[in-house]
Amino acid sequence: GQSLEQPSEVTAVEGAIVQINCTYQTSGFYGLSWYQQHDGGAPTFLSYNALDGLEETGRFSSFLSRSDSYGYLLLQELQMKDSASYFCAVRPVQDSTLTFGKGTMLLVSP
Amino acid sequence: GAGVSQSPSNKVTEKGKDVELRCDPISGHTALYWYRQSLGQGLEFLIYFQGNSAPDKSGLPSDRFSAERTGGSVSTLTIQRTQQEDSAVYLCASSLNPGPLPNQPQHFGDGTRLSIL
Numbered sequence: 764g765q766s767l768e769q770p771s772e773v774t775a776v777e778g779a780i781v782q783i784n785c786t787y788q789t790s791g792f793y794g795l796s797w798y799q800q801h802d803g804g805a806p807t808f809l810s811y812n813a814l815d816g817l818e819e820t821g822r823f824s825s826f827l828s829r830s831d832s833y834g835y836l837l838l839q840e841l842q843m844k845d846s847a848s849y850f851c852a853v854r855p856v857q858d859s860t861l862t863f864g865k866g867t868m869l870l871v872s873p
Numbered sequence: 874g875a876g877v878s879q880s881p882s883n884k885v886t887e888k889g890k891d892v893e894l895r896c897d898p899i900s901g902h903t904a905l906y907w908y909r910q911s912l913g914q915g916l917e918f919l920i921y922f923q924g925n926s927a928p929d930k931s932g933l934p935s936d937r938f939s940a941e942r943t944g945g946s947v948s949t950l951t952i953q954r955t956q957q958e959d960s961a962v963y964l965c966a967s968s969l970n971p972g973p974l975p976n977q978p979q980h981f982g983d984g985t986r987l988s989i990l
Binding site for chain 1 (some may be wrong): 923982
């Protein structure tokens with residue numbers, strides 16, 4: 764089976780950098796994805812790491828290390844609008860579906 | 874529209890009633906997923922459709938839950954004899970055929986907020 768662990772909540776101030784970690788136990792998967800969900804809204808796709816290393820998309824970067832069973836989402840130059848829940852997810856090799864972590868609520872304060 | 878559309882956006886019903894939730898995926902997306910999200914929780918997978926068939930129904934919590942998809946497009950999730958623990962947001966997502974391509978992002982609708990009194 765698959766299990767993904769994330770911190771339940773992270774707080775930071777505007778302009779800062781924050782890292783949201785995701786550790787996992789899975790028998791095999793294609794890659795690690797990240798989704799953002801604002802309160803009451805639809806989850807939206809942010810990034811995907813198929814290989815180990817860092818993927819950068821504007822202010823957001825995502826990292827994967829398969830040897831450490833670990834990944835993270837890095838948000839730079841935080842803005843108030845970044846306050847949301849962030850979910851890591853994997854697609855197991857035997858499935859066509861995603862398994863999601865329980866999500867990390869990011870609170871950005873002025 | 875260009876996105877995934879779900880209806881109704883909110884549904885309040887009495888315990889024991891049946892409810893039907895609808896999902897209209899993005900045109901051309903062959904894969905469709907239903908999830909359930911309780912307050913402050915993650916996304917609980919319910920069922921996956923590839924075209925009109927459901928190769929993975931493993932997440933349906935009981936036989937009161939069923940889903941169908943017709944014409945490779947619209948899907949309905951039906952909950953019979955609703956219970957209070959069924960109260961949650963039901964999210965639908967669609968994607969291109971995940972097949973051999975491991976990264977096909979899922980596009981989510983805004984969900985149906987279901988409240989059972």
